[in-house]
Amino acid sequence: MKRVSGVAAVMLGACVLMGAADGSWLKRVPAGDKAKVNPLAGQKEAAEAGEHLYEEACSRCHGKQAEGKGNRPTLISERMKTTTDGELAWLLRNGNSWKGMPSWSVMPDGERWQLVAYMRSINTPATAAGIAVEARKSDGAGQ
Numbered sequence: 001m002k003r004v005s006g007v008a009a010v011m012l013g014a015c016v017l018m019g020a021a022d023g024s025w026l027k028r029v030p031a032g033d034k035a036k037v038n039p040l041a042g043q044k045e046a047a048e049a050g051e052h053l054y055e056e057a058c059s060r061c062h063g064k065q066a067e068g069k070g071n072r073p074t075l076i077s078e079r080m081k082t083t084t085d086g087e088l089a090w091l092l093r094n095g096n097s098w099k100g101m102p103s104w105s106v107m108p109d110g111e112r113w114q115l116v117a118y119m120r121s122i123n124t125p126a127t128a129a130g131i132a133v134e135a136r137k138s139d140g141a142g143q
């Protein structure tokens with residue numbers, strides 16, 4: 001009995017460690033990285049290319065519509081709206097492997113910026129790219 005509760009305690013501990021994404025990675029981003037600006041910012045084609053990359057590399061964890069799955073957070077959120085492009089690029093390059101977010105350092109810089117452009121577009125639907133993404137989403141609704 002003792003043994004069983006020990007196992008349960010270890011499992012509970014693991015759940016807490018792997019627990020909800022709390023954005024604590026943001027504290028580790030150096031100021032220089034935080035201030036970086038996406039060279040592709042505002043380019044509709046970049047956001048669209050980023051969407052394809054997202055489908056290939058990210059949707060299995062973060063969900064087809066970036067809605068999140070379990071401890072993998074949604075990528076449409078208040079936190080995402082307030083991050084800088086540089087912070088997102090930093091996370092993609094470094095990952096947060098301890099919490100289960102892989103590093104994408106092998107991906108070319110340009111592709112990581114395309115992903116940042118895509119994430120920006122789905123968090124600011126007022127931009128043209130955001131509207132295009134939103135429209136495609138509602139086309140796909142109910143499938």
Ligand code: HEC
Pocket residue numbers: 020021022023024025054057058059060061062071072073074075077079080088091092096099100101102104115
């Ligand atoms: C193996 C699963 C997995 C894959 C694949 C993955 N992620 Fe993640 N991602 C995670 C987890 C888990 C977290 C939470 C990490 C944390 O809390 O620090 C996360 C966190 C993030 C965050 C921070 C969100 C926030 O609110 O703090 C962003 C941005 C992100 N991922 C983007 C991406 C992108 C873009 C891709 C594709 C290139 C991707 N992820 C692929 C698992 C994954």
